[in-house]
Amino acid sequence: MVVRYELVGVDLAGVRFAISPLNELVLSLRAWRDPGRYPVHLPWIRELHSVRDRLDGTTLNALVNNDLWVPDFLTPRPRSPLTRLDDELAVVAVTPAAVVDRDLRLVHPELPPALRGKRLLARILDALTEYWELCLAPHWPRMRALLEADVTYRGRQSAQHGLAAMFAGLSERVSMTGGVVEVRVRTDVHYTRSATGGVTLVPSMWTQGASTPISPEEPPMIMYRARGSGTLWETEPLPAPGALAGLLGAQRAGLLTRLGAPASSTELAVRLGVTTTAVNQHLRALRAAGLLVSARHGRSVLYRRTELADRLLDVSGR
Incomplete structure (x- = not known):
């Protein structure tokens, strides 16, 4: 299926890059759910075994379905390459209950027990905060450096070769023709919407190609695989004559x-x-x-x- 964002006039100047600690936190649950799809992250996944019994694994697992979808309200559009996790969590904390329910049911038509009951949003945020502190925070400087390096590369590519070439370089699933950016997705999602204000491009270590919000009501955003993700846990030798x-x-x-x-x-x-x-x-x-x-x-x-x-x-x- 296909998602299309229509960019008109000043919207082209609104194409921007941003980094989201919360997106990386939530999307990393895909590897928790199905480690076999993320072999490059196995060194990190192995580390999780020592802390899993200290986490709310039932809630965390329920946030990802069998197709590895996650609810849109947990992956809000970041505002800049300097976005802080605390700021993003504060945004999620005031999500209307109707939006939380809508997004969860897009992922799970029949809600699992872990995603029902009182204080649901607070329980989800508590589980994610604990997961961050134990599993991602110790590695975040390294992860952020990789994401920032990708943003630097894409910005240089756009300046040298133009927006269309930059979009094509994000993934084989992304293209730009005229003022329309097209993202071919593997899930049953199809919509076209105006990208008033531009499109936010978000590098991620946890997507195989490119993805967009499930709901057309969400702000225009494309998450794509960051360059170098496959070598995140490796170090390169430094050749020296x-x-x-x-x-x-x-x-x-x-x-x-x-x-x-x-x-x-x-x-x-x-x-x-x-x-x-x-x-x-x-x-x-x-x-x-x-x-x-x-x-x-x-x-x-x-x-x-x-x-x-x-x-x-x-x-x-x-």
């Missing part, structure tokens, strides 16, 4: 080797499994030596090699 490593040190020589294409310190930190602070120290030193140049792109600073650095790498044999 021997001669250059002797001159600059292994870490700085390795970073120089990586920066043939522009990248942010956040993106490098995720790929290498180190802190952003450590990467920034090395990048500043390399820039001061004339081996890197930097340029601001949105909220990020991108670094790339200079011609001097290229010559050094050629001499050292890369």
Whole structure:
């Protein structure tokens, strides 16, 4: 089935990226429900076994159906790349009871016992908060860095190649023709609506391709698979030419080797499994030596090699 968002005039300028801790929290329950569909996250899933008996697993499991749908009210449209979980939970906490019931019944036509009774919304939020604190909060800096790196990449792609190319790069299920953005979904959802104010694009580690809200009454939003999700729990080796490593040190020589294409310190930190602070120290030193140049792109600073650095790498044999 297909969801279409119609962008007219100023709506095109309203295409924006945002990061949602709450979306990641709720969508990660898909892996809780069916670990076999998320093999790249098995290292994290194994960690859950040690804390599962401390969580409200009955409620958490009930939030996802057999098709891995989750209720729309738990995945509200985030407002920026800096969205905080507490702010999102506050929005959900005031969701009208009729909306909660509607969205739950779109996921479960026959509500399971865990999703009935008094204080339902409060119980759901309590279960999610505890789940966050025990299972996601310890890893969130690493996760957020990966999502921010994706946003930086997509913004650069849009600036260099245009909106249509950027949309096509999100997923094979997404395309843009004229002012219409089309998302082909695997579920029984089909609607066309005006995207007044634009479309919010949200990278996620827990979607296989691209997805949109089930209800056309929800604000226009596309969640798509973030670049690098498959290597989230891995660290890449940092190659460093021997001669250059002797001159600059292994870490700085390795970073120089990586920066043939522009990248942010956040993106490098995720790929290498180190802190952003450590990467920034090395990048500043390399820039001061004339081996890197930097340029601001949105909220990020991108670094790339200079011609001097290229010559050094050629001499050292890369």
